[in-house]
Amino acid sequence: MEAFYKKKLNEARSVATQKEKELKSVKDRLAAQVAISLKTGDTESMNNPVSKTRLIEMYDNLKLLQWPKTKDRLKSRNISSTDAKDLIQKTFGDASEEMKRRKKQIEEMFQQSSSGMTPQKVKEYRQLTVQNLQTALFHSSKEDLLKTSFAEHGGPYSENLMVDLRPLTSECYWLSCLMALNNPPLQPDWKNHVPGIDSWDIFPRDIKPSVL
Template identity: 55%
Template sequence: MNTYGQRRRSGRRSRGRARRAKKSPEGTETDTNHEGRVVIKEEEVQAERVAAPLVVSIQTADIERMNNPVSRSRLIEMYRRLRLIQWPKIKQQLKLHITRDHTEWLIQTLFKEAAAEMDRKKELVEEMFGLTGTTQVEEYKESTLQNLQMALFHTRKEDLLETCKIRPSNEDLRPLASECFWLGCLMALSNPSLQPDWENHTPGMDPWDFFPQDIKSSVM
C-alpha cells in the first residue's frame, strides 16, 4: 500500500510539473507561476534584445539599397532603358544622315573611355589611401568612390561629356554621346564595375542594334 501511495503522489508531482512547463504561442518554453501567469525566461528576453538591433540593421540596409539611385540594379535598369527604349527612337533619326560604322564606333568608344577614365580615378584614390590598409581605411576608400559616383550622377550629362577627349562629329549625336559617357562612368564606378559585353554581342535583324544585351562585371 505504501508503494502504491508513493507512486500516486509521484505521478501527481510529475503531472504538476508538466502543466507548469508549457509552450508559448511562438513555440518557446515558458514557466507558469502559482498565480497562473506566464513567466518568460530571462534568456529569451536577452535573445530578443540581441536580435532586435540586427533586424533593424538589415531593414535599414535594404531601405538604403532601394533609395540608392546608382545601385547595381538601378544601373542595369538604366542601361536596359537606353538599349530598349531610348536607342530605338534615336536610331531612326540617325539613320537618315549618320553612317552606321561611325555611330557604332562612337558608342563603344565612349563606354570604354568612360571606364578608362574611372580607372584612373580609382588609381588616384588608391595612391591617396595607400595600396593596403586597415578595414576602416578600405571602408573610407570605398566611400570616396561612392561619393564620386553620386557626384557624377547629379552632374549634367552635357557638362560631363566636355571632360571626355572623344567628341561626336555631329551635333545630332551629342545627346546620345552624353548619355553613353555619363552612364559608362556610373557603371564603371559600381563595385563590381559594369560594362556592356561588346565582345560577345551579336546584332539581331537590325544591324543598328549596337547595344549588347548582356553586361559583364569585374571587381575593383
C-alpha cells in the same frame, strides 16, 4: 514586287518580336532582383539611385527607349550602323578609362594618408569615397561631364550632326561612369554581343562585371 514587300514585312515582324522578347526579359530580370532585395532586406540598395539594379534600369532605358529614336535620326543622315557602334563603344570605353584614373588617384591618396588606420578601415573609407564620387556624378550635368570634343567622339561629320549626337554621347559617357564606379565595375558585354538581322541592334543585351 509583292514577294519583296512580304519579305520586308516578315523582317519587320521578326525584329518587333525580338524587341518584345527583350523587353519581357528586362522586366523579368528586374522583378527577380527586386524580389531578392526584399528577401534579404537590402533596402539601402533599393533606395540608392546608383545601385546595380538602377544602373541596369538606366542601361535598358537607354537601349530600348532612347536609342531607337536616335538611330532613326542617324539613318536619315546616312550614318552607317558601324560608325554608330564605334562611336558608342568608344564613348563607353573612354568613360571607363577616366573612372579607372580617378579610382587610382583615390587609392594613392589613401596610401599617403592612411597612417594609424587599419587596412579594413582604409578599405571602407576608400570605397565610401568612390561611392560619394559616383553619387556626385549621378547628380552632375551630363553635358558638362563629357569633356571630349565632338571631333574625337563624332568622327568626320558635320557640325549639325554633332549636335544630334551630343545627347547620345553624353548619356553613354555619364552612364558608363556610373557603371564603372559600381562595386564591382560594370560594362556592356561588347565581347559576346551578336547583333540580329538588324545591323542597328548595337547595344549588348547584358551588362557584366569588368576589371577596372
